[in-house]
Amino acid sequence: MSSLQAHRKAIIGIGVEMVFQSGGSRFQALKKVNLEIFKGDIQLLMGPSGSGKTTLLSILAGILTPTAGSVHLLGEEITRMSRNQLARFRLANIGFIFQGFNLFPALTAAENVEVALHLKGIRGRMARQQAQVLLEQVGLADKAKNLPRDLSGGQKQRVAIARALAGNPQLIMADEPTAALDSHSGHAVIELLRQLAKEGGCTVLMVTHDSRIMDVADRVLHLEDGRLKA
């Protein structure tokens, strides 16, 4: 691979395999997965339930270590990093949006975003200002003081996105970000992720069953029984 090509790739997976072992049973969730995702793309990962989407996304985000193969993010091989190096790399470069919303129920929308900023070393007044800017970016400036229970599903998901955007990560990874949303909020979330990729230069990798998202995707990967389909 020439270095010019390597620079255009945000995410590379080579021969990625995942075997889960529990008790006496062994289950191969991913089989020799090879993929390349370009910078600035919106890349979808689709496939039936149980096909390995969450497992693959978790491996590409460095949350789960594959049993074989390598993962390169932004030109660095994360599968060779120490635990500490990987934790630092993830904090600096990856915003992850989970399948639930994973918000702290006792914290306001703004405080939920501030916690993520604190983890990145941004504190005090600076964190409060940046949280406000991030909530504005997702259209929730007027809900900053609301607790999660006083937000709709779509609004909670937008708080989760604001939190994932804290510190301007280059990679955004999302596991079924619209699954719990009605069609209107789903559209708002999709449009937001599209803007991030197209105007913010982020690379967005998204697991979804949502066929509406196909309209904004640059490319789609299909997973079936742990294998990528052409």
Ligand SMILES: Nc1ncnc2c1ncn2[C@@H]1O[C@H](COP(=O)(O)OP(=O)(O)O)[C@@H](O)[C@H]1O
């Ligand atoms: N920690 C685990 N231990 C054992 N099996 C697992 C574990 N995580 C996932 N699996 C299995 O791996 C397969 C893929 O799971 P998952 O990646 O969650 O699929 P998807 O997100 O496409 O629905 C499923 O059969 C699931 O039961």
Ligand SMILES: [Mg+2]
């Ligand atoms: Mg899943």
